[in-house]
Amino acid sequence: MEGNYSTKKNYRENFYDLNISGNRSIIEEAERLGFAGVSLTYNFDDYNSEISKEYDELKLESNILIRKCLEISCKNPEELKKKVQRSRKKADIIMVRGGDNRINRAACEERNVDILSQPYRNRRDSGMNHVLSRQAAENDVAVEINLSSLLKTNLRYRHRIISQFRHIMDLKRKYGFSVVISSGARSSYDQRNPMDIFALSNCFGMTKNESFEALSTIPKHIIDRNDERDNFVLDGVKTVVEL
């Protein structure tokens, strides 16, 4: 997972937003703002064949890379494990909605989870500590920094979200787990230009290279890993198809 902000090619082309949901207009807006790909997020409990059909149509019509992401919200770790197993075949990316201590921990320990979304949700602290950070790094679970939680929070409490993001970044630097930045957009008013996200992420102490990684290199790595997931037999063993 190497990426560099400085190269001119990367500067415009390879940004991914792994958490948006909506219709065709939101995908068009993402394309206009310079994203190379997006993942459409659906709630696991609401997901059905109609939504799947709708997703297939959107994927056919769009000019950018589209992936399907299922967001799992659950009350206890056992439920999480069941839901993750059931959704692995259905979705390209699996995201677990964090916030609860036990759920955050179970998500970090589960190899099939790709992203732990908003571990700081409805909390005073960041929802991450050194134990969870180590687990997340070991199991390759990325932690999501969701910009909508910053932008939709009351102005009076925004400082708290900024300090939670800052804490996640401090842990990331020490323990080396992956962090992704996503917009969490539900309408085109929630979407931001990648360069504006760089500037905004500077507020919570991210350098340009870190922002670039969180918006480009790591999302790309997650997408590529899941595209090849069927070919993996064991850890480190992959089926190679000869052409």
Next chain:
Amino acid sequence: MNQKLKILPPTMRDKKRYIAFELIFQGHMTREDVIDTIIEGSLYLYGACGTGKFDIWVVKLWKCGKNTSPHGNPDENYMRGIIRCRREEVESVRAVLPTITRFRGKHLVFHTLGISGTIKSATKNFIKV
């Protein structure tokens, strides 16, 4: 009688940068409203002390009409404009724009189009009205 101050020599002047931006909003907004939302956003993010360092000034605004894309919302209005700020603070000022989400209860969004050293090149390269 008020005498006009002599202009500072170029070496003594603050170096400026011009940020071209696009504003998408619902309803009606005047130039004063745009200035107020930007200053307010900056005050909320950096406070009076930080905002004082930026030298923010809205130089020019262009009204670009309504959203005409086939899947877009026809009630949306477009505006483009240029903000002037100090060269050293350009990234901080840029961070203010995405934090602005609402004006009088209605949605709005700012997108940065680019940064330039002169008003002329900002207009030519990014505004393109």
